[in-house]
Amino acid sequence: MFIAFRSLLTQLSRSNQTISTTKLLHAIILKTHLSHHPFYATRIIRFYALNEDIVSARRLFDETPQRSIFLWNSIIRAYARAHRFSNAFQLFKDMLDSGTRPDNFTFACILRACSDKFDFSGLRVVHGGVVVSGLELDSICSSQLVSAYSKLGPLEEAIKVFDGIAEPDLVQWNSMISGHGCLGDWKKALLLFIKMQRMGEKPDSFTYVGLIMCLDCPSLLRIGKNVHSLCLKFGFDSNAHVGSLLVSMYSRCKCMGSACRIFDSLLEPDMVTWSAMICGLSQSGDIMKALDFFREMNMKGGKVDPLLIASVLSAAAQLAIVQPGRETHGFAVRCGYHLEVSVSSALIDMYSKCGFLNLGIQVFKAMPSKNIISYNSMISNLGLHGNANEAFQIFEEVLEKEYYNPDEATFSALLCACCHTGLVCDGRRYFRIMNDEFGIQPKTEHYVYMVKLLGMAGELEEAYELIQSIQGPVDFGIWGALLSCCDIHGNYRLGGIVAKHLFDNKVEKSSYGVMVSNMYAGDGRWECVKKLRVDMEAIKGKMPGKSWISNIKM
Known part of the structure; x- marks a missing residue:
């Protein structure tokens, strides 16, 4: 029996x-x-x-x-x-x-629990128990330790465990490659990938998953294509997870042609893959196609989450046509996601950029809970519409709530509001308290707004002194902001100094050449105009501007 x-x-x-x-x-x-x-x-x-x-x-x-x-x-x-x-x-x-x-399986289970719970201190305690039990070299325990430390970090702990293993198995190699992949350290991940093959270990689909995760910017596209070719060579391209990550990788690298081809080859793309395509198309500027993909996903019954809806609303805001944004708003209401903070913040931004600030304000007031991102969105859009005082009131509301801390974006939005309305004194005050009271070091965009604000008010020398106070290299966008103010006010002496800074830093002359040429002409410096125009033979003229804001009645 x-x-x-x-x-x-x-x-x-x-x-x-x-x-x-x-x-x-x-x-x-x-x-x-x-x-x-x-x-x-x-x-x-x-x-x-x-x-x-x-x-x-x-x-x-x-x-x-x-x-x-x-x-x-x-x-x-x-x-x-x-x-x-x-x-x-x-x-x-x-x-x-x-x-x-406890045996090696007991420790492996507890280590996995610490990893899933994101309990780093507990992980260290259990690691000590593994060492005391003499199981630190056990393949099951060491694999789980490498995996747990790779997930929770710091990665140095995982490396210590890994280096103590005489002959790492495939799971351990994969854990290390994935750990570096999660941190975006593609160089070390690639070196591990090469080393494991030299030691006779054959990669599997999880190896390529960890490697693909590292590749997240256009400069790594060539490496991404080489990894893709290896997936094709060894037949891993048919693996759903690998295919999904390849779509995400090509989307992050803004190579949407390859992303679309892989996407079309997948039998049942998951939500992550759909999201990667929609976000990639949006970031590449193909907004209409991104919205079409979102509609197709919904027609096929694909599940969505608040982050995807927020991404679609962001795409609609870039298009500045309110109808797709309204449709997405209605979809969010039907899904019950319209009150999520990320979705509400994106709705505020979308309606405001499409010219319907009042609708953005209504969404903001209806939010049951807010975070600093939603406050920043409201401040920014009020400022863009010239309602600086209302933007300042929202900022005061942030300060009244102790659990909201203003960040870099908050002050960027405030300085933008001051810049749009010419409030120099308020701009100086916010720029000062940003560092003095909140410990936020000014970034390039903060300097751009301050230089524009001071320059447009005629305070060109003060703007120039502000730039000279910057530690380290000065971004050409800051010099460009001062140059445009010099042109408007006819200050050709300072404009020439700024132009020299720009061209000495090897900024493309086509970027600011027309403005500088006009300034030289206004100052009667015709030889400089002639020389500059010779250097600008490639300039064909500027495209005329036009508005894309829809005139739909609400």
């Missing part, structure tokens, strides 16, 4: 075990008085855990007097699998108190 039950349970453990079959087996074992045997209890607990019936699993564990290490591991794993980490850790403590010595 014992042999028959063992054989039956072993076969069932290899197949899809349903909850009804599990309960039937449990009943049979109870009837035959085998439920107190740790072997059968262990198997039934595992089946309950697979079917997410943690209550029945715990009841059987409590009713089993003889508790082997395998039984303890099964119940700890069951709680960890259900993300009930406090129960898993308590059972681990109870096991130690009972005198049962």
